Amino acid sequence: MQAIQDKEGIKRYLITLYVNGDPYTKVVKANTLLVNVLRDDLDLTGTKKGCELGDCGSCTVLLDGKPVNACLVLAVEADGRDIITIEGLGDNEKLDPIQEAFIENAALQCGYCTAGMIMSAKALLNSNPDPTEKEVREAIAGNLCRCTGYVNIVKAILSCGRQSKGGDE
Amino acid sequence: MMEGKFSVIGKSKPRIDGRVKVTGQAKYTGDLKLSNMLVGKILTSPHAHAMILKIDTTEAQRQPGVKAVITHEDVPDLKYGISPARWDENIFCIDKVRFVGDKVAAVAAIDEETVYKALALIKVDYELLPAVFDPIEALQEGAPLVHEQCPGNVNTEIHQNFGDVEKAFAEAYYVRTDTFVGQRTYQCPIEPHSAISVWEGGKLTVYSSTQSPHYFQYYIARQFGLKMGDVRVIKPHMGGGFGGKLEPTGLEFAGAALAMRTGRPVKMFYDRHEMFAHNRGRHKQIMKVTTGVDKHGKILGVHADFIMDGGAYTSLGVATAYYAGAMLPLTYEYENYKFDMIRAYTNLPACGAQRGHGHPQPRYAYECHLDMLAKDLGMDPLELRLINTRKPNTVTPNDFRVNSCELEACLKKAKEISGWEEKRKNLSSGKGIGLAVGSFVTGAGYPIYRTDLPQAAAMIKVNEDGTSATLYTGAVDIGQGSDTILCQMAAEAMGFTYEQMKIVSADTETTPHDFGAYASRQTLMSGAAVKQAGEEVKQQVIEMASMMLQTDYRDLECREGVIWRKTDPSVTITYAAVARDFFVRKGPLVGKGSYTPPKLGGTFKGAPVGTSPAYSFCAQISQVDIDEETGEIKVEHVWDVHDCGTVINPALLHGQVHGALFMGMGEAVWEEVVFDDKGKILNANLGEYRLPTALDMPNITSELVFSPEPEPAGPWGVKEVGEGSTIPTMGCYSNAIYDAMGVRVYSLPLSYEKVWRALKEKREHEQQK
Numbered sequence: 001m002q003a004i005q006d007k008e009g010i011k012r013y014l015i016t017l018y019v020n021g022d023p024y025t026k027v028v029k030a031n032t033l034l035v036n037v038l039r040d041d042l043d044l045t046g047t048k049k050g051c052e053l054g055d056c057g058s059c060t061v062l063l064d065g066k067p068v069n070a071c072l073v074l075a076v077e078a079d080g081r082d083i084i085t086i087e088g089l090g091d092n093e094k095l096d097p098i099q100e101a102f103i104e105n106a107a108l109q110c111g112y113c114t115a116g117m118i119m120s121a122k123a124l125l126n127s128n129p130d131p132t133e134k135e136v137r138e139a140i141a142g143n144l145c146r147c148t149g150y151v152n153i154v155k156a157i158l159s160c161g162r163q164s165k166g167g168d169e
Numbered sequence: 170m171m172e173g174k175f176s177v178i179g180k181s182k183p184r185i186d187g188r189v190k191v192t193g194q195a196k197y198t199g200d201l202k203l204s205n206m207l208v209g210k211i212l213t214s215p216h217a218h219a220m221i222l223k224i225d226t227t228e229a230q231r232q233p234g235v236k237a238v239i240t241h242e243d244v245p246d247l248k249y250g251i252s253p254a255r256w257d258e259n260i261f262c263i264d265k266v267r268f269v270g271d272k273v274a275a276v277a278a279i280d281e282e283t284v285y286k287a288l289a290l291i292k293v294d295y296e297l298l299p300a301v302f303d304p305i306e307a308l309q310e311g312a313p314l315v316h317e318q319c320p321g322n323v324n325t326e327i328h329q330n331f332g333d334v335e336k337a338f339a340e341a342y343y344v345r346t347d348t349f350v351g352q353r354t355y356q357c358p359i360e361p362h363s364a365i366s367v368w369e370g371g372k373l374t375v376y377s378s379t380q381s382p383h384y385f386q387y388y389i390a391r392q393f394g395l396k397m398g399d400v401r402v403i404k405p406h407m408g409g410g411f412g413g414k415l416e417p418t419g420l421e422f423a424g425a426a427l428a429m430r431t432g433r434p435v436k437m438f439y440d441r442h443e444m445f446a447h448n449r450g451r452h453k454q455i456m457k458v459t460t461g462v463d464k465h466g467k468i469l470g471v472h473a474d475f476i477m478d479g480g481a482y483t484s485l486g487v488a489t490a491y492y493a494g495a496m497l498p499l500t501y502e503y504e505n506y507k508f509d510m511i512r513a514y515t516n517l518p519a520c521g522a523q524r525g526h527g528h529p530q531p532r533y534a535y536e537c538h539l540d541m542l543a544k545d546l547g548m549d550p551l552e553l554r555l556i557n558t559r560k561p562n563t564v565t566p567n568d569f570r571v572n573s574c575e576l577e578a579c580l581k582k583a584k585e586i587s588g589w590e591e592k593r594k595n596l597s598s599g600k601g602i603g604l605a606v607g608s609f610v611t612g613a614g615y616p617i618y619r620t621d622l623p624q625a626a627a628m629i630k631v632n633e634d635g636t637s638a639t640l641y642t643g644a645v646d647i648g649q650g651s652d653t654i655l656c657q658m659a660a661e662a663m664g665f666t667y668e669q670m671k672i673v674s675a676d677t678e679t680t681p682h683d684f685g686a687y688a689s690r691q692t693l694m695s696g697a698a699v700k701q702a703g704e705e706v707k708q709q710v711i712e713m714a715s716m717m718l719q720t721d722y723r724d725l726e727c728r729e730g731v732i733w734r735k736t737d738p739s740v741t742i743t744y745a746a747v748a749r750d751f752f753v754r755k756g757p758l759v760g761k762g763s764y765t766p767p768k769l770g771g772t773f774k775g776a777p778v779g780t781s782p783a784y785s786f787c788a789q790i791s792q793v794d795i796d797e798e799t800g801e802i803k804v805e806h807v808w809d810v811h812d813c814g815t816v817i818n819p820a821l822l823h824g825q826v827h828g829a830l831f832m833g834m835g836e837a838v839w840e841e842v843v844f845d846d847k848g849k850i851l852n853a854n855l856g857e858y859r860l861p862t863a864l865d866m867p868n869i870t871s872e873l874v875f876s877p878e879p880e881p882a883g884p885w886g887v888k889e890v891g892e893g894s895t896i897p898t899m900g901c902y903s904n905a906i907y908d909a910m911g912v913r914v915y916s917l918p919l920s921y922e923k924v925w926r927a928l929k930e931k932r933e934h935e936q937q938k
Contacts, residue, residue, distance in 0.1 A: 048359075050359045107186065109405065114190050136863075
């Protein structure tokens with residue numbers, strides 16, 4: 001990683017992030033958080049900040065396919081790696097099935113936890129296409145929602161599991 | 170029945186904001202960026218109680234990138250608050266700080282890092298004062314005074330007496346008294362508070378995560394001496410509120426002052442710790458309840474004697490204090506009721522309105538108390554309640570008129586679907602089942618400040634080519650889905666389709682006035698205004714169609730975007746064609762509506778608090794499994810039966826029940842804001858302040874009951890749903906724990922440790938025998 005020093009002697013690092021398939025090259029400090037690069041530098045504000053302590057899960061993104069709290073990842077750690085954010089799911093023509101399922105099952109209210117919740121669900125479904133209810137609850141246990149009691153969120157994620165197996169219960 | 174009667178309401182239409190929220194496109198206040206925008210933050214007090222001797226901002230001002238540093242000297246010193254008698258807050262503290270987190274100064278700078286550097290460079294000299302953190306200690310003689318003008322730290326004192334409680338107790342077959350304690354809890358919306366203030370040539374625009382743009386507009390205009398017309402408050406998408414975003418947060422005031430000073434947009438925000446410190450969450454209440462019954466269990470009189478910890482300021486707490494007692498008589502019929510309350514000032518963060526406003530803790534106390542009474546009388550707790558349950562078309566002792574009321578049906582249905590009778594007898598060891606009820610307002614009868622403005626107003630414009638219509642409403646969608654259900658109501662009233670509705674909401678400049686999202690008011694109040702506006706549109710459409718079709722307007726019907734002849738349904742014309750013609754011939758096709766409730770309530774002091782056009786009712790039964798060794802409470806199932814009137818959107822409605830119940834569950838078992846002996850919060854984060862996760866939630870069955878006659882006060886008969894289900898949960902769990910183990914926990918939360926201790930005490934007590 002290339003580094004340059006500013007006039008105050010603070011080092012800046014040149015990093016390249018592969019976000020939703022596209023390369024972005026940025027200069028960051030050693031303590032710059034991934035969530036802030038995504039939101040402030042790339043204007044990908046679908047990833048939310050709820051606590052900046054890794055407690056709420058609102059900033060969940062996929063880093064090389066694994067769900068991480070983007071507020072606990074340094075931007076320099078993500079250098080050269082693949083990141084998927086909520087903006088990287090689905091496309092203009094068709095939403096990702098999990099996004100559809102959240103709408104159909106009324107699995108969102110204020111929507112602030114939704115992106116993180118969907119990314120955690122996505123990670124689960126990628127590795128386990130037909131999860132049990134317990135596995136779903138475990139997969140989103142790090143994503144806090146204050147509106148829904150998780151009832152419809154769990155229902156939405158489970159519905160995707162069944163669909164992936166051809167719709168049988 | 171519903172199918173035929175309505176075309177758009179009563180259906181689980183998808184949320185109007187669903188797509189933007191699942192794709193991440195929805196912009197919340199903190200997501201907005203304006204050109205040349207500065208970042209601002211507030212410096213808060215590290216001490217619970219101290220005189221401010223000197224504030225030196227010189228070094229902070231010199232920090233490169235800092236554009237403004239302001240203190241009380243730079244802002245109006247006008248006090249603000251809920252009612253003139255209790256205006257007790259300033260934008261920044263002037264002579265002393267009253268809690269850890271009290272606002273002292275603010276900085277605007279080019280970025281967040283510079284702001285934090287500058288905050289650290291502000292020097293404040295404090296002289297520490299003795300502080301008081303307990304409401305009972307605060308009320309003792311000689312306790313440190315939080316506000317010098319308020320002797321004894323009494324912020325609010327209430328003594329209401331209806332009928333003759335003493336006589337009722339004297340004549341009662343049995344009288345019982347119990348005391349319970351609630352705790353401070355915090356709303357914890359997942360979106361932190363933020364506000365962006367823009368000052369442009371005498372006009373202030375504030376983007377804010379607020380439950381009430383109108384109140385913010387009012388407060389900001391008053392505070393800075395601006396005309397309300399020169400203050401515009403806009404609520405972008407919002408990440409929950411639950412009461413915590415109903416009143417000024419300090420960010421709007423400080424941000425406005427910084428924007429005026431710098432001439433640049435200023436974004437202010439709280440981090441999670443600052444949210445806890447600003448607080449305005451649930452009050453801690455100490456609740457003594459006494460009930461006298463006759464030998465059949467009929468309640469003759471009730472005395473509620475409460476003390477509440479208000480924290481350092483009034484906030485919305487006067488209303489909370491009144492609500493605490495005012496709502497108790499809603500569920501059971503009795504004529505003699507006495508309510509005493511003192512809300513004490515302490516050197517802790519101010520408390521305000523949290524989901525269920527003032528009522529969940531008293532309801533916990535009362536529902537536990539009733540179960541204990543039932544046991545003393547040898548009665549089934551459900552039967553005791555059925556004997557006393559409120560009936561429709563009655564008036565409470567404190568003069569609340571109740572129209573529709575299906576509490577009895579709620580209880581009976583909950584009993585049936587939960588298998589109550591069988592389970593009371595036959596649950597295996599460690600398992601128990603408990604019951605509690607609740608009731609809540611459908612909108613407060615009177616606004617927060619004295620005004621003759623209508624509660625809600627709305628406007629609908631059918632767009633020029635007639636293919637869509639836009640609803641303009643001041644109602645505030647904070648996540649509960651008001652944008653969706655109000656569009657459904659508009660389409661129903663207009664004879665239009667939901668799918669072609671657009672909405673502009675919660676912007677004080679472009680939308681008609683509405684007081685906002687609190688007290689579960691919008692479906693009824695905003696909905697009434699929307700219905701009126703829709704009907705006005707429909708009438709104009711029918712008149713135009715009657716001209717176009719050369720048919721008597723009385724022979725025309727209009728639904729879902731089509732107008733047809735009742736006598737010959739083959740004669741139809743589309744809404745779009747009529748609306749377009751209307752625009753060509755007459756100009757914009759608009760309808761407007763407004764809603765003012767009838768005069769409600771009695772004339773005694775505090776009579777307005779708790780009045781409402783309509784009340785919801787609810788019964789909850791829960792089944793728990795207690796681990797005898799650890800005290801761990803596993804809630805297996807909760808059955809909630811709600812009487813919430815006509816349903817506009819079933820999916821969204823049940824979502825409200827789930828969320829309200831979830832919040833009640835958090836407060837029942839885990840949630841409590843904990844302070845150290847210096848008044849600092851020990852768990853001001855979402856890890857240690859324990860919200861329930863997806864792994865903690867029980868199975869939930871949410872069912873409804875309907876009254877034979879729809880609620881007359883609401884449009885189409887709607888009533889509350891957003892807060893009601895928070896209210897019974899704590900009492901319901903407590904009663905289930907008692908049923909399981911025979912132990913009673915007298916304070917919230919009903920933590921594993923408290924249950925374990927109660928079990929240990931019980932065992933020791935039994936061994937001694």
